[in-house]
Amino acid sequence: MNRLFDKSIVLACCIAAAVGLAVDARLVAAFCLGVIATSLAEVAQEERTHRVSEAASYAYIIAAVFVRPLVPFAPLALYDIARRVRREHVWVALGTGVAFVFALVADLRADALTARTLLLTAILSVAATLLSLRTAQLEREQQRMRRIRDGLQERALVLEARNRDLADRQDYEVELATLAERARIAREIHDNVGHQLTRASLQAEALRVVHADEPRVAADFADVKRTVDEALQLVRTSVHALKDNAVDLSVQLERIVEGAHSDGGPQIELEVMAEHAPANVANCFAAVLREALSNTMRHACAQTVTVRCMEHPSFYQLIVSDDGAGGVRASGRGVAEGMGLGSMRERVEALGGTFTAGPRAGSPGWRVFATVPKQQGDEDR
Numbered sequence: 001m002n003r004l005f006d007k008s009i010v011l012a013c014c015i016a017a018a019v020g021l022a023v024d025a026r027l028v029a030a031f032c033l034g035v036i037a038t039s040l041a042e043v044a045q046e047e048r049t050h051r052v053s054e055a056a057s058y059a060y061i062i063a064a065v066f067v068r069p070l071v072p073f074a075p076l077a078l079y080d081i082a083r084r085v086r087r088e089h090v091w092v093a094l095g096t097g098v099a100f101v102f103a104l105v106a107d108l109r110a111d112a113l114t115a116r117t118l119l120l121t122a123i124l125s126v127a128a129t130l131l132s133l134r135t136a137q138l139e140r141e142q143q144r145m146r147r148i149r150d151g152l153q154e155r156a157l158v159l160e161a162r163n164r165d166l167a168d169r170q171d172y173e174v175e176l177a178t179l180a181e182r183a184r185i186a187r188e189i190h191d192n193v194g195h196q197l198t199r200a201s202l203q204a205e206a207l208r209v210v211h212a213d214e215p216r217v218a219a220d221f222a223d224v225k226r227t228v229d230e231a232l233q234l235v236r237t238s239v240h241a242l243k244d245n246a247v248d249l250s251v252q253l254e255r256i257v258e259g260a261h262s263d264g265g266p267q268i269e270l271e272v273m274a275e276h277a278p279a280n281v282a283n284c285f286a287a288v289l290r291e292a293l294s295n296t297m298r299h300a301c302a303q304t305v306t307v308r309c310m311e312h313p314s315f316y317q318l319i320v321s322d323d324g325a326g327g328v329r330a331s332g333r334g335v336a337e338g339m340g341l342g343s344m345r346e347r348v349e350a351l352g353g354t355f356t357a358g359p360r361a362g363s364p365g366w367r368v369f370a371t372v373p374k375q376q377g378d379e380d381r
Helices: 002-018 025-043 047-066 068-084 087-110 115-210 215-246 249-260 279-299 326-334 339-350
Strands: 267-273 304-311 315-322 354-359 366-373
Touching: 002 068, 002 115, 025 068, 047 068, 068 115, 115 215, 249 267, 249 279, 249 304, 279 304, 279 315, 279 339, 279 366, 339 354, 339 366
Parallel strands: 267 304
Antiparallel strands: 304 315, 315 366, 354 366
């Protein structure tokens, strides 16, 4: 847009410099050639077209040395030459400019053009060259600022992504610490308070038996034992609740996936749609995932491993699939069902679930599929 504005001004000045000359076919042709040459420089996009437009500008200046009507519109061509002059072509541009100056002096001596036209053309040529250099410097500065802006935006996006990763990792560490603290509290309650209450219950029962011949005393000890047993049951319920909460399925699976990552290994994509699960289910799925990833690392040439864990209304489901050489691995770990697959199958079936493992149907790779039904109290989760 800046160059179009500049060229509009230069063209208006060229027309003003040509005022007073006889309007004939040669002057009109010079005007048209000047406009065509400067327009070609603006629409040129490819390198080859750039060279053609640059050659047209040089040709126009050289022609103006010999064809007088071309002189008033030469500043348009000089504008484009100054715009695209390269360091290796600077002497060519200077030579062309010097030749044009000598042509103006020769025209002045020969009275080929009016002194007014020649003077205005000379002044306008210098102004057009300086204007072109100023605009070129402005464009270079704008490009530099755009590069800086793009670089800053890219760095901002990278920093934002790092901040998100750090925040996620911090939340992950906090959750792990919280779960570990819950497990410790449950352990302390079970080992200390639970044992003391159990001891108190046994002592109350023993005293009730000792004072069996004293009904009122025996009844009092029976009440004490019943109260202690109720407290013990509440403690056990609290301990189980803490332990169940401590078994966070998503955290366990994320920890296993993070530990399985290695340089040059496959990319592991984890999707967990079951936040909490009973301890036995979580431990079962953790063992299955650990063994499945271990088998993939040892036997597969996979690029991507996909892990999906979902909670359905009546069962939990774990699917581990990869895009490795499933058929080749079948001979190594599949059909004969080695100890790894056998262990996974035993764990799942011990909870009443189903387990299958084998090549993926219709596509390369291997798939491990495990489902465990929910128990009576799990549907309320």
